[in-house]
Amino acid sequence: MASVFKRGVKATHAPRGENASDAGERRREQRDVRLDAALRAWTTRRGSHESNVSVAIWRRERSMAEVIRSRGRQLQRVGTARGNATWLFAEECAFLCETERLALFFDEREEECASVRAVYALMARTGVGWEEYLAYAHLRRLGYGCRRFGSAWTVDARSSDDWAKETGGIGRWGDGENGDGVKTGEVEVEPIAEPPVKRRRVEETRKKQRDLPSRRWWLAAGDDAHDWIGPEIDAAARARTESHALEYDESPVEARLTFQVYQPNRHFSKKSPDPVSFYVYVCSDRPPTGREARALLDQAQGKPVRVVSCRQSTVMMFTIAGG
Amino acid sequence: MATPREAPKWKRGKRRIAHKHARPKTLIDELVREHGVIHGTHARGQVWIGATRRLAYVLEQTCLGRRARAGTERGIPLRPNGSGIELVIRMCCEDAYYVASVLGCLCVSEVIEGREMEVKLGLGTCDMDLGTLWRRFRRDCGHAFAMKCAATMHFRMLGWLPRSGLQYGADLVLYQRHPALVHSDFVVTLVPDVGARQSFVLDTSANRAVALDAGWPDWPDVQATSRLAVQVNKKFLQAHVSAPKNLNWDDPSCLSHVWVNEISISRFRSNRNIESYAEVE
Secondary structure: OOOOOOOOOOOOOOOOOOOHHHHHHHHHHHHHHHHHHHHOOOOOOOOOOHHHOEEEEEEOOOOEEEEEEOOOOHHHHOOEEEOOEEEEOHHHHHHHHHOOOEEEEOOOOOOOOOOHHHHHHHHHHOOOOHHHHHHHHHHHHHOOEEEEOOOOOEEOOOOOOOHHHHHOOOHHHOOOOOOOOOOOOOOOOOOOOOHHHHHHHHHHHHHHHHOOOOOOOOOOOOOOOOOOOOHHHHHHHHHHHOOOOOOOOOOOOOOOOOEEEEOOOOOOOOOOOOOOOEEEEEOOOOOOOHHHHHHHHHHHOOOOEEEEEEEOOEEEEEEEEEO | OOOOOOOOEEOOOOOOOHHHOOOHHHHHHHHHHHOOOEEEEEEOOEEEEEEOHHHHHHHHHOOOOEEOOOOOOOOOOOOEOOOOOOEEEEEOHHHHHHHHHHHOOEEEEEEOOOOHHHHHHOOOEEEOOHHHHHHHHHHHHOHHHHHHHHHHHHHHHOOOEEEEOHHHOOOEEEEOOOOOOEEOOEEEEEEEOHHHHHHHHHOOOOOOOOOOOOOOOOHHHHHHHHHHHHHOOOEEEEEEEEOOOOOOOOOHHHHHHOEEEEEEEEEOOHHHOOOOOOOOO
16 A cells, blocks of 8 residues: 655655665664664763753752752743742753753762653652653643642742742642642632632532532423423422432542643743643543543633643643533 | 534525524424424334424424435334324434423324234324333433433533434534534533443443443543544534432433533644743753
């Protein structure tokens, strides 16, 4: 069967005068070159100069990296500013290391910075899933600003020692007990800090489902006195169903938004950040159920919600909206 | 999604003649007020109605059945509705139950077993009440009937005309007017939630030979339906059918405890939705 090529010059199109065996030899050489480059990727030396790379040290007690030397503008839309210092999450470190803009050290005494593989392992140890990182890196490479849901851009320099836990995000990133949800500079997400508020919201969702008015299947189009139907059938139906309590699915909904995403902006400021463009939920196992979708839309409070599926390193994004 | 608010997608040349056809709401009012109780016969998994030309037009325009080809109704005892049987309409189970229960203007009869020979004499059939009709349809169509029935009623009450979505790989397609006039707006797949699935497992009275997909739709399914919907210029909708875990599906009043949540799904092209200049990193 003839191959179907995309519009344009065929990639394997052999130059004029070249016979089949030469073309095959040429293709083999190209393949070998690419294979060698891929195999040596882990040990390839950095392309960027040492003086152009930011330096950070991983602080285990906070599960964040403290930037001790900043270079360039890459930290403008990354990390949490606390006083004069910038603190990075694990996935931010991984992305900056992968793009050769950050040298991460696990300890101040170390002389060799961590490899990309080691940073990936660190990221996994801190609880960041691989699919979540793929979604994060995909959005960052496109130019979007991506941040943990509910995390703060700036923190007061005089804040308590638990500031990392309190401002590191809510929902999936935090247990929701202490998170404030909104800090200086973050204006889009309303405070969802206190557990009672959060529990009320979940209960309201359940209550909304249970107390939905029963669909009046028994009413004809505008005619209450029809022979077939009427209030007797309606009352009989209610009496029959009230004889035994109906069990609704009240299992807790565990879907929580993962990231909040900002449009690209050269002049982004952490002190007055742009409004959130949309929220992202990473779910590669299966699409969210109806209840999960409702919970996500409630958490987003009117902002668009994109569901991300990462399979075999391919990132697919879908927008969900309520009816 | 709620009620249809956007203008219908008229087919070429149909917008000008659309005014000659009444709106579906008007036709349904006419069906209820003027045609009285329609008599149909349940056979071969469908409801057959012997109708006048006007009744057949009203039922077709509201997507409540299709004309049967001449001769296909052979062997089915039909009762005349109105002045006589001019055309035969075939109606699916979901639409028949909708007309019988919500509109209240359909009476379905069936041939009594063992008395088939008396049909020609006008005997041998019995009218089914709503409960019997519901259980008969569930016996024939399995669990899928209850779900489809709930979804069909839900969308009809919102003002849509649902039809089978088989040609688009979905459960339903939604029209604002008759399919001859407009293109459909939505492609709908039905997804029962956890409670509904558990109630199906507990329910033993429905026909289990009619398979109900027990697994959740996977991402490849969503992706395939989403791309197909885009290619045919429609929007993709997932209708999540929710029900209590211990719902008695044998009781027709169970529909009052079933609700449908619509979730619209569309593919997001991240590289095409950047609003400002991107400093690609």
